[in-house]
Amino acid sequence: MYKLVVWLGLAAGMFSCAKPTEEKPPNIVIIVSDDHTRQAISAYGSTIAQTPNIDRIAEEGVLFTNAYVTNSICGPSRAVLLTGKYSHKNGFRRNSDSKFESDQDQFVKHLQAGGYQTAWIGKYHLGEDPQGFDHYEILPGQGYYYNPDFFVKDSGRVNRTGYVSDLVEDAAEGWLDRRDPEKPFCLVIGHKATHRTWMPDLQDLDKFDAVTFPLPANFYDDYEGRQAAMEQDMTVDKTMRMAYDLKMYPEDSKDRNIKRMTPEQRAQFDAHYQLIHRELDSLNLSGRELVEWKYQQYMRDYLATAESMDRNIGRTLDYLEAHGLDENTIVIYISDQGFYLGEHGWFDKRFMYEESFSTPMMMKYPGVITPGSKSDAMVMNLDIAPTVLDAANVVIPEDIQGESMLPWLTGPQKQGREVLYYHYYEVGEHNVSPHFGIKTDRYKLIRFYDQVTSWELFDLEKDPSEMQNVYGQERYQEVQETMKGKLLETIKKYEDAEAEALFHEDISTAEGMKK
CATH class of the missing domain: 3.30.1120.10 (Arylsulfatase, C-terminal domain)
Incomplete structure (x- = not known):
């Protein structure tokens, strides 16, 4: 009898161990940069920049080699991210005159209904009344690189001293510290970098001063046979401004980006650019020599601005690891679109040509996505909303136009989309x-x-x-x-x-x- 009782006890123990435990819903962190392009990310093979922290997401997950956007401009891109719908469906077609109706359906609202805590920290660019978020701390409009204001839920407008990438990460970690640890969370971190006018953190000002960047092969494109490309106004040559873009300021600059600096910040900033300005004056450049000088200065500022963002993305990943969250947290990195780094002689975006239409995208999902993998599936920013709902085991609304990427990453069908659709609406901006x-x-x-x-x-x-x-x-x-x-x-x-x-x-x- 004793042996029988022991055997039954052991058997019960065995079966209780074998019974699957209920899996916790994954946490979700979506990091959205602004105008950061694949040509400037080392995970995509860039030879002009190293982005070790962004690369960590790809190393621990999947790198999408064929990721694209539906409308290559920042506000509309974020509206697509939140709604999973094209611009003509979510109503936000243009930065210039569109209003985002935040009471419309958004994936974060479904996560909330499914028990998730939600927050958006940083650049939002869809107005000042986010819905679907338990908390938000957003930059008004484009925001500023130095000493920016934030709209904080339940607190109003708050000014903070420091550099924007650091401040956004500080606020993100602050919210993570305060959240309910018993509930899953979805956090969107919106970085201002690398948006025009490319103002680096003080510690990164001289990061690329000694680097000479190769001109893209089509830098002096003549646009033959492409009328729309011929009529644009976004060239390094004619459009890029010496003061506004390249910080070759007169002594008394009225630029609001500069005026809001503290005296200590301003002194260090001015010392850096005034030295460059004096050197430029001594060179007395003109013609193509001046255009190529502008290109070099643009590249140095753009890539130096990305440095702080990459560093702070590293802080996000370190925080998740330090708090034991990394093994059950999906992390997605995406830019609102690509950007021109001199290709066709341009900066900016908007066109359906590859450098603008494409976007960096990578995703880690421990236990589901094989670390270090690459996906050639054609995917879009439209697909992020249904993907995270799918991962959270939340029903995907029928009217969402995106498709979950998980079957393409975990199932036998790896192809993704066969056709990508794009529609850009703005009239007049850069004459595109x-x-x-x-x-x-x-x-x-x-x-x-x-x-x-x-x-x-x-x-x-x-x-x-x-x-x-x-x-x-x-x-x-x-x-x-x-x-x-x-x-x-x-x-x-x-x-x-x-x-x-x-x-x-x-x-x-x-x-x-x-x-």
Whole structure:
């Protein structure tokens, strides 16, 4: 009898150990940078910059090599992130005149209903009334690099002394310290870097002073056959301003970015740039020599501005590890879009060309995503909302237009999307004409309208830099018609009525190349 009791006890113990314990929902951290491009991230093979902390996310998870955005501009990109819907569906098409209706459906509201604590810290750029967040500390508008103001929930406008990347991380860690440790959380960290006017932290000012960056091969692009590219106003040569962008200030600068500095900050900042200014004056440059000098100074400021952001992303990852959160926390890094680092002679974004349309994206999900993996699946910022809802085991609303990436990362089907759809709306900003289009694994078709009326078609396999518009060429007629069919099908899929009407307008190649 004794042996039987012992055996039953051991058996009970064995079965209780074998019974699966209920898994805790994963925590979620989404880090959104501004205008940070793949060309400046070492995980993507950059030779001009090292980003060791951003790279840690890829090393511990997956690097997406074909990630793109739906609308290459910062406010609309964040609206897409929150809603999982294209700009024509969420209502925020342009920075210039759109208002984000924060009472609309957003993935964070579903997480809240599922028991998550939610917060947005840093750049938000969708107004001053975030919904779906238990807490927020957001920069008004674009915010400032030095001594920025924050709108803090239940406290109002607060000014803080210091550098913005540090202050955003301080606030993020402060909220993590105060949260309820018994509940899962979703934290969005919005960095201002690397947005124009690229003002580095004081400790990083001279980080790249001794570096000479190679000019992109198409820096002196003549834009032949690409009318919209010809008419833009975003070149390093003609658009980049010596004072506003490159800090070659007169003695009494009225720049608000400078005026808000403390005397100590201003002294160190001025000492750095006045030395460069005196050297520039002594060189007496003109023509291409001056353009290339501007490019070098732009690159030094841009990459030095990214240094503090990368350092603070490291602080985020260290915090998760130090508090035992890293093994059950999804971390996603994404920029609101790509950016030009001199390609086509440009800075800024907006175009559906690769450097702007693409975005860095990486994701770690311990126990689910294999560390150090790469995914060639075509994905979009549109897909983040359904992905985190899927991971949290929260029902994905039927009207979300994005798709969960988890099946592409963990299942047998690794392809992702077959077609990517894009629509940019702003009129006048940098004189970039509104346009929409699609990209497949090999081809890209773009329809420009409003300022410029034209079609463009690129064979990305033969022309990855998008220098040759082959629309209208006889040997591409079959490809052209196939791509047009795919474009119309995709427009209808996403219910973009404006694009559908424009698609059917009868324009000739000759009209598109007028002027």
